[in-house]
Amino acid sequence: MVSTTYPKKQLIALVGAPEAQILEALPQIKAGVETVDDVGITVEITGDRPDLLSVYGAARALRGFLEKDLGLVKNDWPPSGVKFFVEPESEALRPVLVGAVVRNVRLDDAKIQHLFQVQEKLDLTLGRRRKKGSIGLYDLDALKGPFYLKNIGMDAKFHPLKAEREMSVRQILREHPTGKDYAHLVKGEHYPALVDSKGKILSLVDIINSVSCAVTEKTKNILIDLTGTDLHACNTALNVLCQDFADQGASVETVEIHHASKKLVTPDFRPEKYVMRVDKVNQVLGTQLTPKQVVQLLRRQRLDVQVGRDALDCLVPRYRADFLHEVDLVEEVALAHTFNRFSIKPPSLFTVGSKSEQTYVVQSARDALASFGFVEFMTHVFFAPRKAAKSFADADLVKIRNPVSEEYTSLRSMLMPSVLEALSENTHQPYPQKVFEVGQVVGLDPSTETKTRTDVHACLVSVHAGAGLTEAASLLDEFCRRMGVSYQLKELKSERFIEGRAASVFVGTQNVGFVGELHPQVLENFGLQVPAAVFEIRLVKGER
Amino acid sequence: MKELDRKVLSVLSAYKGELSASILAEKAGVAVSSVMSVLAGLESDGFAVLRKEERKRAELTDEGNAALKNGLPERRLVRVLGKKALALGEAFKKANLSPAEQGIALMWAKKSGALTIEGGKASVASDKPSESETALEALAAGKSADVSLLIQRKLARDASEKTVLASITASGKSALKDPEADAGMVSALTPEMLKSGSWKGQKFRPYDLKTVVAPVLAGRKHPYQEFLQKMRDKLVGLGFREVDGSLVETEFWNMDSLFMAQDHPARDLHDVFYVEQPSLGLLPDDVFVQKVKKAHEEGLEGSKGWRYSWDPRTSARLIARSHDTGISSRELHRSKEFPDRVFFIARVFRPDEIDWKHFIEFSQLGGYVAGNIQFSDLLGQLKTFAQEVFQAEDVKFVPSYFPFTEPSVELYAKIPGRGWAEVGGAGMFRPEMLSALGVSVPVVAWGLGIDRLAMVSMGITDIRDLFSHDLGYLRGSEAKKSG
Known part of the structure; x- marks a missing residue:
């Protein structure tokens, strides 16, 4: 999801509809309105609709949706004669190059700002932060074709944007703000650059362009290139830009891309053909639309449709990124029909409702423990290992690679440390303090699919002047009887407990927990000045 | 009146205003804990009035000192x-x-x-x-x-201190002054009196009904957990079957099986918590894995797929599950008895800034309906949820996008006292995903955001208070002061 701002006046003028109507229609074409002020309408665009990143794309879609223009925008973009040659060493680093020429553009400051905003958001979304593709825009009249994508050395020099002077590639990567940001893309002593026939460097591709051919208000003719790794993404982004220029009245022309082993003509603007069955539409959506209605609805989405013998042949423009399957066309029909116009059916399938086995166990355990007079805690699954250390608990935790806080670096493998930590923040409350938690914990288990296991534990802590093993053991006994578990106690030696006042809890041969009187050191570690007795046992052993 | 009661009461009577329990203990020469039980007795006899006061204070933790x-x-x-x-x-x-x-x-x-x-x-x-x-x-x-x-x-931690302040009442003063008038009265009926019959003619000291009763430290369930339980009951009532999942999942189930491309932005470090140790899990059977790979690389069921080279190692990486939809793909793979209606309430994890509006651990209520079902049924189902779960007065549907559903929809509900709010996302699982899972019927899926609703039901405004462990609040003796 990325947000973008349409200049409000311009959008209203382009669509030719009142503001209120536009604001109502925008969410229906998948541009969710976030804020509106005097000058702009800020919307959120999902990953499937890069064409809506620009005001021209939005206007195009809205004019269809509001039935001002229907069907495909017809393009016939002639060859420009401009050629690009890709050297094999550069192809190895950036395998995809596409481009276009746009003539007779009319730019002003606001239009340039918008163009750069669209460029940046396309780089971010379709280009996946310039990994899949990155856009370059140049003043064609400052250059002489043909153009070459070739590797240049670290000492090659040019004057980059956002700098005062000419710099070497080495300097750009070390000192230039944008150069430094993308220096990680450069591995080794050579890097691909776009160079014109006079040897002038247009750009260090994906990193920074040269000042000498920058697009300004005076620019009349623009050269566009995209370099990257994904031809489909690059060609889509190129079509988004070219269609925007075409909508503004400029002339788009194709260029030739010559690789050692192949030749491309870009942009590839031929609409893609998809076949869709009308009965499929009605079957998926639950509608009774006629072929004629479906055709009309698709034309509102700016698609062209020919009615074939058994199916509809749909033509989808190349600036749309989201067509993989027939079902994507079905969605277009639903969008144009508008979701709120569907006749809604109440649920008709009958199935029997039930809680999961785990839920039954968890609910019985919570019922039992609360009935003992204990208050329920609910702590985070995220865990700080220091809590385990303070209670001499298992330090072999499932660790998170990218935590956002020192408090949440691992997952809990036991409930007791988190419950004690919570009690340490309640020392001002009246005693006795009797609390419990029933919840999921995660431990390491090399035998499962996830190398870990999510179990359910129950933990009870009783803190008061007379708290001891006797109380905890009786509560454990009653708890196990309620849960229908038969258990044995075995002597447990652990730093966590006062010696001789703790036991392991066994169900059959499996050690499922412990009961005991906490060692004064543990109490001190948690800042508790009142004796405490605890038990914690596993209630459910997970599959993974 | 017992000797100790008299002692404490006479100390109290020497002062005009209130005395804190600790000073009282010192003056009476007894332990604070026994003063507290004496005071409770005096209060129930109507001889003293108790008031609690909190002194706000914070102290550094070990980390703070370090x-x-x-x-x-x-x-x-x-x-x-x-x-x-x-x-x-x-x-x-x-x-x-x-x-x-x-x-x-x-x-x-x-x-x-x-x-x-x-x-x-x-x-x-x-x-x-x-x-x-x-x-x-x-x-x-x-x-x-x-x-x-x-x-x-x-x-730092909150180290606010609570003190109990006591003052003597009029009847306390008269009991102290005039032991005679009090002499013939007893404060409680005893088994001995019943056995001997001495209760006959016995006068009992009257209770002062104005005294504040002492709080009972009873067992209580956590309000967030109770809220989630209520959600379960609603879904079961609507005929849904509950299933569970695990907190750590492979990317395969959490993402790849849902037809989410491996370079999808929701898979990067900003959006998912990766498990460092252990870091890789196992992929399921190879036939299934090959189908998922094919769905991504070249498509299934006439789809073009995402057209890239799918990496099994990426798919085996372990994460703290970032959403609940992975539970759907597991369950659809496991159980193919249709029609089926499934739900789950899952704790999920997503990196975010931590503040009153955002937290990194939260609950989702998700599920699916598999069978002879259409998009219009999904909208009907969502409307039912809005009415049953959110008590909505009206609903609105807005188009949306998820990589695993088409069409995709966002549900807006008009909630009494809250107005229009986005309450969930839904859609029909894509054919690429269902085909790889071997599911031959349409499946509609949905996920509802219930934490906002939980906050309303708990009367809190700070999302971090969902997991409150403040005993005062949980015992019901104090309101939660958020924000």
Whole structure:
């Protein structure tokens, strides 16, 4: 999801509809309105609709949706004669190059700002932060074709944007703000650059362009290139830009891309053909639309449709990124029909409702423990290992690679440390303090699919002047009887407990927990000045 | 009246106003704990009035003290940088920051604007003391400080103290003055009196009905857990079957089986918590894995697929599940008895800034309906949820996008007292996903955001209070003061 701002006046003028109507229609074409002020309408665009990143794309879609223009925008973009040659060493680093020429553009400051905003958001979304593709825009009249994508050395020099002077590639990567940001893309002593026939460097591709051919208000003719790794993404982004220029009245022309082993003509603007069955539409959506209605609805989405013998042949423009399957066309029909116009059916399938086995166990355990007079805690699954250390608990935790806080670096493998930590923040409350938690914990288990296991534990802590093993053991006994578990106690030696006042809890041969009187050191570690007795046992052993 | 009661009451009678329990204990020469039980008795006899008062105070935790001594992680980072620009890794090493501290240092340094990072190199932008540092030092110096940030970072803890203040009542005074009038009365009926019959003609000391009754420290369930339980009951009532999942999942089930491309932005470090140790899990049977691979690379069921080279190793990586839809794909793979209607309530994890509106751990209520079902049925189902779960007066559907559903829809509900709110996302699972799972019927799926609703039902405004462990609040004796 990325947000973008349409200049409000311009959008209203382009669509030719009142503001209120536009604001109502925008969410229906998948541009969710976030804020509106005097000058702009800020919307959120999902990953499937890069064409809506620009005001021209939005206007195009809205004019269809509001039935001002229907069907495909017809393009016939002639060859420009401009050629690009890709050297094999550069192809190895950036395998995809596409481009276009746009003539007779009319730019002003606001239009340039918008163009750069669209460029940046396309780089971010379709280009996946310039990994899949990155856009370059140049003043064609400052250059002489043909153009070459070739590797240049670290000492090659040019004057980059956002700098005062000419710099070497080495300097750009070390000192230039944008150069430094993308220096990680450069591995080794050579890097691909776009160079014109006079040897002038247009750009260090994906990193920074040269000042000498920058697009300004005076620019009349623009050269566009995209370099990257994904031809489909690059060609889509190129079509988004070219269609925007075409909508503004400029002339788009194709260029030739010559690789050692192949030749491309870009942009590839031929609409893609998809076949869709009308009965499929009605079957998926639950509608009774006629072929004629479906055709009309698709034309509102700016698609062209020919009615074939058994199916509809749909033509989808190349600036749309989201067509993989027939079902994507079905969605277009639903969008144009508008979701709120569907006749809604109440649920008709009958199935029997039930809680999961785990839920039954968890609910019985919570019922039992609360009935003992204990208050329920609910702590985070995220865990700080220091809590385990303070209670001499298992330090072999499932660790998170990218935590956002020192408090949440691992997952809990036991409930007791988190419950004690919570009690340490309640020392001002009246005693006795009797609390419990029933919840999921995660431990390491090399035998499962996830190398870990999510179990359910129950933990009870009783803190008061007379708290001891006797109380905890009786509560454990009653708890196990309620849960229908038969258990044995075995002597447990652990730093966590006062010696001789703790036991392991066994169900059959499996050690499922412990009961005991906490060692004064543990109490001190948690800042508790009142004796405490605890038990914690596993209630459910997970599959993974 | 017992001797001890008389002693405490006479100390009280010597003072005009209130006395704290600890001073009272000192004056009466008895332990605080016994004074408390005496006072409770005096209060129930109507001889004394008790009042609780809280003194706000905070104290440094071990981490707080360590930070005071060595500097906060971000300060240590800024310190080693000085005027230099260093690669982050190098700076971390020099500052001797543990991996967990590195993230913290980076986050807070960025937040306070102390650090600039360009081209992987960090340099100091400002070495002014941050909000955390100012508060830390003020607290250590015993000055008044805004400690909320420190408490949030666990550098300080709330050490507010509660005191009990007691004062004598009129009947207390008269009982003390005139032991005779009180002499013939007893405060309680005893088994002995019943056995001997001495209760006949016995006068009982009357209760003062104005005294505040002592709170009962009863068992209570957590309100968030109770809310989730209520959600379960509603879904079961609507005919849904509950299933469970595990907290750690492979990317395969959490993402790949849902037809989410491996370079999808929702899969990067900003959106998912990756498990470091262990880091890789196992993929399921190869026939299934090959189908998923094919769905991604070239498509199934006439789809074009995402057209890239699918990497099994990426798919085997372990994560703390970032959403609940992975439970759907597991269940659809396991159980193919249709029609089926399934739901789950799942704790999920997503990196975010932590503040009153955002937390990194939350609950989702999701599920699916598989069978002879259409998009219009999905809208009907969503409307039912809005009415049953959110008590909505009206609903609205807005188009949306999820990589695993088409069409996709967002559900808006008009909730009494709250107005229009987005309450969930839904859609029909894509054919590429269903085909790889071997499911031959349409499946509609949905996920509802219920934490907002839980906050309303708990009467809180800070999302972190969902997991409140404040005993005063949980015992029901204090309201939760959020924000």
